[in-house]
Amino acid sequence: MTLPVTPLLAIRDLHKTYRLAHGESLKAVDGVSLSVMPGEMLGLVGESGCGKSTLGRCMLRLTDVSSGQILFEGRDITTMGERSLRPLRPRMQMVFQDSNASLNPRRRIGDLLAEPLRVHRDADGHRRSATVIADRLHELMNLVGLPPAALDRYAHEFSGGQRQRINIARALALSPRLIVADEPVSALDVSVQAQIVNLFADLQAQLGLTYVFVAHDLAVVRQISDRVAVMYLGAVVELGETDSVLHHPAHPYTAALTAAIPRPVVGGDRAIPLRGDVPSPISRPDGCRFHTRCPHARDRCRSEEPRLRPIRPGHEAACHFPLLSE
Numbered sequence: 001m002t003l004p005v006t007p008l009l010a011i012r013d014l015h016k017t018y019r020l021a022h023g024e025s026l027k028a029v030d031g032v033s034l035s036v037m038p039g040e041m042l043g044l045v046g047e048s049g050c051g052k053s054t055l056g057r058c059m060l061r062l063t064d065v066s067s068g069q070i071l072f073e074g075r076d077i078t079t080m081g082e083r084s085l086r087p088l089r090p091r092m093q094m095v096f097q098d099s100n101a102s103l104n105p106r107r108r109i110g111d112l113l114a115e116p117l118r119v120h121r122d123a124d125g126h127r128r129s130a131t132v133i134a135d136r137l138h139e140l141m142n143l144v145g146l147p148p149a150a151l152d153r154y155a156h157e158f159s160g161g162q163r164q165r166i167n168i169a170r171a172l173a174l175s176p177r178l179i180v181a182d183e184p185v186s187a188l189d190v191s192v193q194a195q196i197v198n199l200f201a202d203l204q205a206q207l208g209l210t211y212v213f214v215a216h217d218l219a220v221v222r223q224i225s226d227r228v229a230v231m232y233l234g235a236v237v238e239l240g241e242t243d244s245v246l247h248h249p250a251h252p253y254t255a256a257l258t259a260a261i262p263r264p265v266v267g268g269d270r271a272i273p274l275r276g277d278v279p280s281p282i283s284r285p286d287g288c289r290f291h292t293r294c295p296h297a298r299d300r301c302r303s304e305e306p307r308l309r310p311i312r313p314g315h316e317a318a319c320h321f322p323l324l325s326e
């Protein structure tokens, strides 16, 4: 008998509402439930503004959530204060899109990477000695494919791809289990993107990491993810195994997104372009949140909100009239 595996991360009916001026509220995350299994790579995709970054930040409790539940390693962290979160912080890390601002320009890379190792105690509750830290820094450089000499240099001396390797090394310093990578390759040239995506994949295999990989580029997500969650206006509208979701999308929104990626198998009839803009999350449409842009919308879609439901094994979509694959 195989025992059920506990998800590394499970979120249930998560909401994050920003209060704006004039009493308005913006539902950035609007009732998301999903689980991430140990060792899994979950891609999170959707157009700009659909709530991917906010969801990623909520998952790691880098921001407070409005309601719902977040379980990390089976523990409820939804409302934990920073003091209680502190011992968990090393195990969950975020990698952001590279920007010049992400690494302090006045400090050497070695110093930047040593900081989390000095601040957090090791697994046995001990402070790390200078020798242990120095060894770990060399190990980290090796893991991300940079020479040890990089430790003595400053951020501006590196290319975008190298700086992203440094950001990844910083996230790895405390041996996390979960990494939420928020658009980690979007700012890079295409050829460099591939190298960094490969690095993420190598590190996953080597260290048994679990990732939530946020990206708007479906080609990148297709390459790296085991499963994909597609977000639209704060909600997950399609969720499932990568090949099933991206090659046989059931939700018209996913079908429109996939129209932009080159596919060896063409589902031409489903490759509809996206029309119009995403409606404001301050006043989202009634019924199906996608109906204002959906070429297949009917009366029911304008009044009744569809819930995620199984389409085929390992694949769910929130659509009253899912596209059926051949």
Ligand SMILES: Nc1ncnc2c1ncn2[C@@H]1O[C@H](COP(=O)(O)OP(=O)(O)OP(=O)(O)O)[C@@H](O)[C@H]1O
Pocket: 018, 026, 027, 028, 046, 047, 048, 049, 050, 051, 052, 053, 054, 055, 216, 281
């Ligand atoms: N601090 C904030 N205060 C108010 N609104 C916010 C805040 N942060 C994000 N938003 C809004 O929440 C919604 C979701 O934003 P979010 O950045 O999570 O989306 P995203 O899918 O990651 O987009 P992008 O790819 O552009 O970062 C957007 O409408 C955004 O304007």
